[in-house]
Amino acid sequence: MVLGATARFKSIDVDLKKEIDRLSGQKVDMCYLCGKCTAGCPVAPYQDIPPHIVLRLAQWGSSKVLESKMIWNCVACATCYTRCPNDVDVAKVCEAITQIAKREGIVADPVASALREKFVESVKNNGRVHELPLAMAMKVATKDYLGDLDVGIPMFFQGKFPLFGHQIKDLNNFQKLFNSKKAKKEGDK
Amino acid sequence: MQTYAYFPGCSLETSAKEYDTSTRAVFDKLGIGLKEVPDWSCCGSSQAHKVDRDMAAAIAGRNLVLASEIGDIVAPCASCFMSLKEAAVELEHDSEIRDTLKENGLEYLPGSVRVISTVEAAHNALEKGMFEGKITKPLKNLKVASYYGCLLVRPPKIAQFDDVENPMSMDRLMEAAGATPVKWSHKTECCGNAYIMVDKDMTLNLVRNILNAAVSAGADVVAAACPLCHMNLVMRQPYMMQKYGLKSEIPIVYFSQLLGTALNADEQDLDIDGEVMRLINKRRQEANEVKEVG
Structure with missing residues (x-):
């Protein structure tokens, strides 16, 4: 199965979410979108979507997340993970999504x-x-x-x-x- | 004598030679041994884990095995420190990666090596009183902005060092060296690391924010503890003044260069820029004049 190939924006593709969780070792559903990751992210102002939206799209299993530039430009500074009240390592989530995107042949950056x-x-x-x-x-x-x-x-x-x-x-x-x-x-x- | 397994890291062989020589000089003055990890390899830095986390843990883990014959491993580069420490955590939980190492003749025993940064090692030495009587050339009146960057303290679960939002260890080291640490906002803000090669505009914006914060706080110099942070902060200051609203140029030095100066280490090893040395002497002179007047 090609992940997310038929999915559209706001579509729910449980498999994409599962694959992100598996590769990242995180549970993206833990995120309740408080936005602390985005508030502290040094690179977010220069990207297409902010980190908490990456998490939201991942929760939906939306293939849109694979096209994001943000996932490629995470500098792994760990500010988000440090401040996340739900212990989500957002950098690992971004990293996992780039690996999936690469497999799908989508390289936004x-x-x-x-x-x-x-x-x-x-x-x-x-x-x-x-x-x-x-x-x-x-x-x-x-x-x-x-x-x-x-x-x-x-x-x-x-x-x-x-x-x-x-x-x-x-x-x-x-x-x-x-x-x-x-x-x-x-x-x- | 206490001896650490020393992991210089790739940059300290080339672009950050002075960080290597000044680090060795400082620990020599403190009476702490640094024995280089034999045939060490790259830690994987901020990039390898983005390709494959298990591969990153395996290549960093190789160094842990090699270091275990000497003792706890100390790394001057913040990125090496974090990669090695992260690998130590992953190897503890993941027997498959341990097996990969074992198949290649590298047996890792969980818990056999502790990973610390040179800032932490120097700070431990300070707490043990190992600086006493050794600060013969104090950096009087020099206002220092201690810049920790990301990975010395983050993520705190792995780094397990100092306060994550307002670390003070390097500030205390600077104070011990006779300098005046300044209170400032960007101690742990990210410099953009290797993304200077990906998105120069973004990275220069990040660097400008850090430098302007140091200038606004009245710092004379910024003390760095990472070769990549140092390179980003030092590289394009005149250009940033023209195009990015940098308020003024500010010298960037490694914390070990400042410590070494106060410890009266060999000048050649410290390799401090002549202009910075003149600034240090000027501040010393001002301090003495104030004393005389007072």
Whole structure:
């Protein structure tokens, strides 16, 4: 079954809600929409919908939530979870919805998606993050090739952006951690 | 001698070298050993868990296993601290992730490693009286806005450190170093972290709010405890004055650089910007003049 493919705004798709709960380890129904998450969210003013509306749409199981930009731009600052009277980790909910949206082929913010993919790729390749290629990949993703050269070039000459990254010794075993049984199981679904 | 397993994190090898060298210098002065976790790998930071939470716990967990041979793990980077501590919690409850590690020769014993930040470790040292007699170059009259950012204290269930809305540990460290901590509003507001690479406009708005709050509170400098916070706060100040209504430029230093200055650590290790050093000396001089007049 393709999740939420036939659902419309305000439709009730119990399965989408269940899948969000399963992946996030949260119970979105716990939310009573007090709005404290939105009040404290640093990025909400710059998004399409605020966090408590993400929760509301998730409760409805509305596929609309998969198209939101907010879910991709949660910076995981944990202000919402800290202040939530019902102990809902909203960042984990947003994170779970992006994973479902990605599976459905809906990526409302490709640049935010590129950041996490490129980051994990960088870690997997060397065992540690190599900032320079990551920054360059993000320049390509945002198509802003020259935007930060004024900052990047001095850092390069201060030796803060080395050309070559450090590779860990036990890279082989480290990379196996990315293909854990559990990770595979989720990917197969 | 007390010895921690030291987890520098990726940024401290490159863009935040001075945070690494100043941290080592401070703990050396305090008589606390830092032994680097052998062959440590990336903690996963704020991004890996967005792709797959179990994978993130496994890669962070690897470091916990490697550290357990040395002792409790201490991390200077707020993001490393939180990733490692979160992994410790997940590994405690999730035997499947423990199995993944075990299959790769890494056996994790729940509860074997405690994860703390360098702020917490330094603050513990302060409470034990380990600073006594060591502050030989106090930062007199220097007004410091202690910036904790998100992940040193949040989420409190995992961080289990300090007050979540108004933390004071770094303020107390600054006070011990002879400086004057300022009361301000944005101690734990988010700087936008790696989203500077995704949505520059949004992130600069967040940074501007933090810096303006520090300037309005009358701070001379902002003390940071995270390489990414530091980079975001320091990077585009002249541009933000032109386009984002930043009131004035303000120097950003690592808390360890300030502590190290007061502890009279090696200047090369501290690597403080010349202008900041001149400001520190100017404030010291003012304090002495007031004393003479008084």
